[in-house]
Amino acid sequence: MSIPLALILIFGIILLLIYNSLVYKKNQVENIFAGVDAVLKKRYDLIPNLVASVSRYMEHEKGLLAEVTHLRAEATKPHISDEHKIALDKQLSSALGSIMVAVEAYPELKANENVIHLQHTLHEVEEQISAARRAYNQAVTDYNNAIEMIPTNMVAKLMNYTRKELFEIPQNERKAPDVKELFH
Amino acid sequence: MKSVSELTDFYYKALYPTLERLEKKRKALSHRIIYSYIILGTLALLIGSALRELFSDSPDAIGFFLALLLAIAVFLYKLLSKGYIEQFKKGVMHPLVKEAHNGLEYRCDAFISEARYEASELFSHADRYGGNDYISGSIEGVKIEFSDIHAQKEHRDSKGRKSYSTIFQGVFIVTEFNKHFSSKTFILPDSAQKSFGDLIGSWLQSKNPMRGELIKMDDAAFEREFVVYGSDQIEARYILSHAVMQRLLEFRRKSRHPISLSFVNAQMYIAIHYGKDMFEPSIFTSLLKHSLAMEYIQNLTLLVGLINELKLNQKLWSKHE
Numbered sequence: 001m002s003i004p005l006a007l008i009l010i011f012g013i014i015l016l017l018i019y020n021s022l023v024y025k026k027n028q029v030e031n032i033f034a035g036v037d038a039v040l041k042k043r044y045d046l047i048p049n050l051v052a053s054v055s056r057y058m059e060h061e062k063g064l065l066a067e068v069t070h071l072r073a074e075a076t077k078p079h080i081s082d083e084h085k086i087a088l089d090k091q092l093s094s095a096l097g098s099i100m101v102a103v104e105a106y107p108e109l110k111a112n113e114n115v116i117h118l119q120h121t122l123h124e125v126e127e128q129i130s131a132a133r134r135a136y137n138q139a140v141t142d143y144n145n146a147i148e149m150i151p152t153n154m155v156a157k158l159m160n161y162t163r164k165e166l167f168e169i170p171q172n173e174r175k176a177p178d179v180k181e182l183f184h
Numbered sequence: 185m186k187s188v189s190e191l192t193d194f195y196y197k198a199l200y201p202t203l204e205r206l207e208k209k210r211k212a213l214s215h216r217i218i219y220s221y222i223i224l225g226t227l228a229l230l231i232g233s234a235l236r237e238l239f240s241d242s243p244d245a246i247g248f249f250l251a252l253l254l255a256i257a258v259f260l261y262k263l264l265s266k267g268y269i270e271q272f273k274k275g276v277m278h279p280l281v282k283e284a285h286n287g288l289e290y291r292c293d294a295f296i297s298e299a300r301y302e303a304s305e306l307f308s309h310a311d312r313y314g315g316n317d318y319i320s321g322s323i324e325g326v327k328i329e330f331s332d333i334h335a336q337k338e339h340r341d342s343k344g345r346k347s348y349s350t351i352f353q354g355v356f357i358v359t360e361f362n363k364h365f366s367s368k369t370f371i372l373p374d375s376a377q378k379s380f381g382d383l384i385g386s387w388l389q390s391k392n393p394m395r396g397e398l399i400k401m402d403d404a405a406f407e408r409e410f411v412v413y414g415s416d417q418i419e420a421r422y423i424l425s426h427a428v429m430q431r432l433l434e435f436r437r438k439s440r441h442p443i444s445l446s447f448v449n450a451q452m453y454i455a456i457h458y459g460k461d462m463f464e465p466s467i468f469t470s471l472l473k474h475s476l477a478m479e480y481i482q483n484l485t486l487l488v489g490l491i492n493e494l495k496l497n498q499k500l501w502s503k504h505e
Contacts, residue, residue: 035418127363131422138400139417 018155025143029164032139033082036132036167040075040089043125047072047096050118054099057106061099068095083165089129090168096122133167140164185285185323185488191481194283195276196472202275206268207471213268214468220260228253265467272465277317280480284488287321294318295331296356304453305368306446307352310335315356317463323488324497330357330487332461354441354458355487361423361452362496367416369423370395371432373442373457374411403429409436423447431494438486438493454490 051065058065074080075088100119103109110116144163147156186194195203232239232249239246273292281290295315302309315333322328333356336348372395395413399420406429414420424432436443442457462483466476491497 032417039418127425128418128422131420131425132418134402134421135417138402142400 015155018152019159022146022152022156022159022161025139025146026161029136029139029143032132032136036129036136037085039125039128039132040085043092043096043122043129044072044076046118046122046125050099050115050122053112053114053118054103054106054109057109058099058102061102064095064098064102068092068099071095086165086167093126093129137166140166185492186283186485188478188481188485191280191284191485192477195280195477195481198283199276199279203471206272206275206465209268209271210465210467210471213265216264217261217467220264221257224253224257224260268467269465272471273317273463276465276471277463277480280484281319284484285321285323287323288319288488289321291318292316295333296329296358300358300453301333301335301356303448303451304356304358304446304455305448306370306444306453306455307335308337310351311338312336312348316461319487323491326360326362326491326496328357328359328491330355332356332463334461352455352457353460355456355462355483357452357454357456357487357490359452359454359491359496361447361450362498363423365419365423365447365450367414367419368396369399369412369414369416369420369447371410371412371424371445373444374407374409401429402426406430406433409433428494435486435490435493452496 047068051069055062055065071088071092075085075092080088100122103115103119143161146152147161147163228249235245235249239249270292277292278290281288293316295318298310298313301307301313313333313335315331318329318331320327320329332354334353335351337351339347339349341347396415397413397417399412399414399417401407401410401412401421401424403426406424410432412420412424432445439456441459444455444457446453463480465471466473469476471477
């Protein structure tokens with residue numbers, strides 16, 4: 001075999017490996033996003049029940065509850081983009097957080113078993129969402145690194161791959177949660 | 185749960201009469217072992233010189249003779265020290281474990297079953313398996329069991345001679361984990377990244393198809409110490425929240441030995457690679473020596489304190505039901 005032919009062959013193999021690794025990374029991001037979607041859906045399923053349980057007591061937070069319901073409706077619409085879902089999730093997280101803080105002001109709600117149960121379930125789902133977000137961010141980071149680093153970036157350009165957005169991890173999730181305080 | 189200083193007090197106060205009695209036995213035993221080895225050595229020399237001609241013809245015979253000598257020496261050591269070791273475990277270890285936490289049971293001759301060892305999927309199949317110092321019970325409502333184990337692999341050379349190499353020797357812990365999970369997650373000491381640096385190390389780590397996918401964690405200190413594999417990227421992070429990663433690092437620091445963990449079938453398995461038997465009485469140094477007492481006590485409090493250290497007693501809501 002002549003040397004130029006061998007070089008072309010090696011170059012071809014390298015190109016193939018790069019192509020495959022990029023496809024793998026893109027698929028990894030999509031697979032994990034499907035997982036993120038599944039846990040987000042768990043949370044959407046909890047919202048109607050939560051809103052129904054607290055709305056009788058929460059006179060001053062009607063606007064907040066309406067916002068949560070609206071965000072949920074928006075997020076469960078079919079065919080919305082991943083970026084839009086990420087943005088909605090951020091708004092929903094903060095709105096739900098505000099409701100949870102507001103619950104503290106209503107002694108009847110704090111003692112209501114249904115609400116307590118919902119709070120705990122929501123907390124568990126939040127932990128799962130946090131894990132899913134971290135997994136997604138890692139996959140996206142690997143993907144973004146690949147499409148920006150030499151030499152994979154050249155192939156990525158040809159394949160029209162573009163950067164993907166990360167989930168913002170709320171600051172309070174970085175701290176160790178005090179589970180005891182939450183449960184007692 | 186008692187603290188290290190409380191247990192040290194217990195060791196030197198409540199156990200003092202027992203320790204004194206055992207100390208006399210220990211001294212007598214160490215003398216017996218030395219004398220019997222002197223006799224064995226002299227006998228070996230006599231037999232060796234008598235069979236000098238045979239040995240000069242066949243090097244295999246020398247090998248056989250030396251192997252036999254070694255086997256006799258090991259057998260003698262075990263035979264002579266057996267009673268003393270049993271008395272130490274009954275008289276010292278048993279009350280010490282009870283004092284550390286009264287919800288615990290101690291059995292010196294039992295060990296974590298081989299089925300559990302296999303179920304952890306941490307190590308390869310063992311051809312020879314044994315252990316001792318089995319401690320089990322419930323601490324703050326969480327079931328835990330641990331023991332020393334020694335798992336070995338059998339090798340045969342071209343002549344069919346058997347030999348054994350160690351797969352794992354150290355403490356093996358089985359306990360319930362406080363979160364639901366259905367995937368498998370493995371956390372192993374990170375040797376590749378430490379010895380080959382970040383770039384080549386992480387490339388080497390990604391090549392471990394037996395364990396599942398490599399899972400990169402978003403905690404730099406944790407990543408330096410461990411490498412994580414698993415069958416589910418999301419669930420592995422659900423198990424290893426930032427808080428759990430920090431607690432595991434702290435546990436690793438306190439154990440002062442490499443640790444491997446696996447999360448399989450709702451159980452958490454931890455293997456501490458001590459490389460020796462724990463809780464064995466000394467024969468050639470005094471039982472009253474402070475450093476020895478501290479070794480027993482620190483190891484025990486580390487293991488008994490595991491539940492609190494990892495906050496496994498703080499169960500998730502749905503795990504209560």
